[in-house]
Amino acid sequence: DTEVTQTPKHLVMGMTNKKSLKCEQHMGHRAMYWYKQKAKKPPELMFVYSYEKLSINESVPSRFSPECPNSSLLNLHLHALQPEDSALYLCASSQAIGTGSYEQYFGPGTRLTVT
Amino acid sequence: ELKVEQNPLFLSMQEGKNYTIYCNYSTTSDRLYWYRQDPGKSLESLFVLLSNGAVKQEGRLMASLDTKARLSTLHITAAVHDLSATYFCAVDRDDKIIFGKGTRLHILP
Numbered sequence: 117d118t119e120v121t122q123t124p125k126h127l128v129m130g131m132t133n134k135k136s137l138k139c140e141q142h143m144g145h146r147a148m149y150w151y152k153q154k155a156k157k158p159p160e161l162m163f164v165y166s167y168e169k170l171s172i173n174e175s176v177p178s179r180f181s182p183e184c185p186n187s188s189l190l191n192l193h194l195h196a197l198q199p200e201d202s203a204l205y206l207c208a209s210s211q212a213i214g215t216g217s218y219e220q221y222f223g224p225g226t227r228l229t230v231t
Numbered sequence: 232e233l234k235v236e237q238n239p240l241f242l243s244m245q246e247g248k249n250y251t252i253y254c255n256y257s258t259t260s261d262r263l264y265w266y267r268q269d270p271g272k273s274l275e276s277l278f279v280l281l282s283n284g285a286v287k288q289e290g291r292l293m294a295s296l297d298t299k300a301r302l303s304t305l306h307i308t309a310a311v312h313d314l315s316a317t318y319f320c321a322v323d324r325d326d327k328i329i330f331g332k333g334t335r336l337h338i339l340p
Binding site for chain 1: 262264266271272273274275276279319323326327328330331332333335
C-alpha cells in the first residue's frame, strides 16, 4: 500500500468554526508532513512530525494545531481561520528522517475554503 | 538559506518537440526530487536523484543531477499533450524539502 489518504476532500468553514483535517498512511513511514498550497504556487511546509513528535513548525499561526496520535495518523485542527487561509492542504509521509531518502508521498489534499 | 530556482516558469510547446526544464539550487544537497502536479490535484513523485551524475528515465521524461554545478534538468522528448502539467523540483535540507516555484508546461496539439 503506497497510498496516503486525506479527509475530507473539500471543506467550507466559517471564521468561528472548529474543524479538523485527517491524514492516514500505512506504509510504515515515521515522518509525516503538512503543507499549504495556494493556487499556482509551490507547497509551503507547515509542520513535520518525526516518530510522532513535532520536529519542525515553520512559524505557523496558532489557529493551526497539528496532532499525531500514532505513527499512521496525522491531524490538523483548525480554529478561527481567516479567509486568506483558504488553500489546498496536503499531507505527505516519508521514511524516517535520517535514513537517507526523504522521498515524500503526498495525499490527494483537502481543498479548504474559509468564508 | 536554501533557494531553489526553476526555469522557465512557463513553457508552451508543440507536440513532438523536445525541451528541457532547469533547476538550480543554492547550497549543497545530495538529494533532488521531481514532482508532477495536474490542476487541482496532488503531487506525484516522478524521480528521486540521490547522487552526482544520477540519470533516470521514465517514458518521455529524463532527469539528471550534477551536484557540483547544483543543477538538475528534466528533459522532455517528443512531447505529448498528456504531459501538460506543473513540474516542481525540490531539494532537501535539514529534514525538510524546499520546492522550486514550478514550471507550468502546456503542450499544444
